[in-house]
Amino acid sequence: MEEVLDKETRRETCNSHLGALEDTLYAIGGKWKLKVISTMRDTGTTRFNELLRHIPGISAKVLSNELKELELNGLVMRTVYTETPVVIEYQLTEYSETLHNVLVSMIEWGRQHKARIRAERS
């Protein structure tokens, strides 16, 4: 009986974790979103074309789409200044700071993973 309960608890924990991972991956998963956020944090740029230059391999179409989705999830704020010519600025929201631990842990892991692969090869 205890074992059955234990199995159920573990299953519930597992499902809860899978649900949370799903929500995270839905909002910031894929190839580009974390890179866009990281680049905005590091360079402080607010301009589309600068972002485009900073992120190797991203296309204008994809960047535009990623920024829209980040905006929908409250991570990026888009401001249009109706001057001539119109100026559009993208800024990280305060909410995006909640991603700090995710970014740091992923950057740290990538670094040690690359070091590990290099050590294996030599």
Place this chain on the structure above:
Amino acid sequence: MEEVLDKETRRETCNSHLGALEDTLYAIGGKWKLKVISTMRDTGTTRFNELLRHIPGISAKVLSNELKELELNGLVMRTVYTETPVVIEYQLTEYSETLHNVLVSMIEWGRQHKARIRAERS
């Protein structure tokens, strides 16, 4: 001059972060790999069919592929016992424990993100 250097430093930091993120996403990015690892951690299962049951939405073909890639990256170990019938076991490696912070931060973020969305809607 100082400003130019500062800009260069920021650019280098940015590139270093982007490179590390790339390495992480290459090894554990995508829709399933973190879910597979999380499920193996939580349930302790070593069997393919059990994993298949635990992870909603994954197909046998995709799971098989993900496990192969996780094995190539040293995160999962596959053992074949040549009994009759042949038994195949999948186990997390010690190295997979280095993903602890990534998993925890992503699970925590997903939880608070869902709570935030719920609060916004009500």
